[in-house]
Amino acid sequence: MKFSLIVCTYMRPESLLDLLHSVKNQLLYPDEILIIDGSSNQETENVLKNNEFRNLKYFLVSDKDKGLTKQRNFGISKVANDSEIICFLDDDTVLEIDYFSETIKTFEENNDVSGVGGVAINEYKWKLQEKHKLYNKNKYYLFEGYYYKEGIRNVVRNYLRLASNLGPGRMPGYSHGRTCGFPMTGKIYDVDLLIGMSMSFRKVVFKNINFSKFFEGYGLYEDADFSLRALKFGKNVINTKVRLSHFHDQSGRPNRYQYGKMVVRNGWYVWRIKNSNPNIRDRFKWNAITILLTLIRYTNIISLKDKEAAFTEALGRTVGWWSLFFNKPKHTNNKLSDKPL
Numbered sequence: 001m002k003f004s005l006i007v008c009t010y011m012r013p014e015s016l017l018d019l020l021h022s023v024k025n026q027l028l029y030p031d032e033i034l035i036i037d038g039s040s041n042q043e044t045e046n047v048l049k050n051n052e053f054r055n056l057k058y059f060l061v062s063d064k065d066k067g068l069t070k071q072r073n074f075g076i077s078k079v080a081n082d083s084e085i086i087c088f089l090d091d092d093t094v095l096e097i098d099y100f101s102e103t104i105k106t107f108e109e110n111n112d113v114s115g116v117g118g119v120a121i122n123e124y125k126w127k128l129q130e131k132h133k134l135y136n137k138n139k140y141y142l143f144e145g146y147y148y149k150e151g152i153r154n155v156v157r158n159y160l161r162l163a164s165n166l167g168p169g170r171m172p173g174y175s176h177g178r179t180c181g182f183p184m185t186g187k188i189y190d191v192d193l194l195i196g197m198s199m200s201f202r203k204v205v206f207k208n209i210n211f212s213k214f215f216e217g218y219g220l221y222e223d224a225d226f227s228l229r230a231l232k233f234g235k236n237v238i239n240t241k242v243r244l245s246h247f248h249d250q251s252g253r254p255n256r257y258q259y260g261k262m263v264v265r266n267g268w269y270v271w272r273i274k275n276s277n278p279n280i281r282d283r284f285k286w287n288a289i290t291i292l293l294t295l296i297r298y299t300n301i302i303s304l305k306d307k308e309a310a311f312t313e314a315l316g317r318t319v320g321w322w323s324l325f326f327n328k329p330k331h332t333n334n335k336l337s338d339k340p341l
Helices: 013-024 043-049 068-077 099-109 152-159 222-233 256-274 280-303 307-323
Strands: 003-009 032-037 056-060 085-090 093-095 113-120 140-143 146-149 188-191 198-202 235-246
Touching: 003 013, 003 068, 003 099, 013 032, 013 043, 013 093, 032 043, 032 068, 043 056, 068 222, 085 093, 085 099, 099 113, 099 198, 099 235, 113 222, 152 280, 198 222, 198 235, 222 235, 222 256, 256 280, 256 307, 280 307
Parallel strands: 003 032, 003 085, 032 056, 113 235
Antiparallel strands: 085 198, 093 235, 113 198, 140 146, 188 235
């Protein structure tokens, strides 16, 4: 299957170069690589001129096409007509050698799959369960013979019976799903949500929908929004053989206050994509969890070194929650179909 790789980047030339070197070493190489650059200088362009990569096409976009959502849509519009799969990677990732071969194999062997995501091995926290050991299920999440130690946010939610009632990658009726990922069992798991750092879709999906204009700018949760709408065209899966590392380069990210607001407002928007008319129980749980996570973020002012970041993010979450009473986000077009490219 012919496939294209789109990498949207902003002011991260060295991170991008690390990614491209890992692409160069792949067992299966992309038929085209589209670099969509929103940088305000020429450092990324110069790095690419000094390092040759086969099938690479570079685009420095103008102001009207800057921002992750716009850059993704711009990249899709430049994909070759005969490409069957479009892959997206964050510019601060590095791939294992069989990343693309396992991704394409998943599509080839599963006709009902329209979206495939991978696993970040450097963020992997799963461990094998020990025989005869009892695990406190409020503090550990158990799955297929593995366990995952819950963070304080999920421990509190577990005790308050506010945890997700579904597996990883699934969105319950009140949103706030499990974000622990999957153990590396070598299996493929059905999910609702794929993560923008590592997601690939059949091209037919993009003939029907694109990335929503609501997320233009930094675009927090634009990947969740697109993944949910893409379910109309087939299954989304995580293949635990599709592996990479994600290094979370901090450059180009919004300040913590704006981030906090987006966590709540964009989170509300995505929740209503999945559940457009939630019942009273789901409404209560979504709000209860949102308030709880905000309060926990306020306690980080005491428990963490970066007190200013904790306070400003918590404040942003607070303002974001109150703003929903007066100015709820408006969905663009139908909940499952934006205007195609």
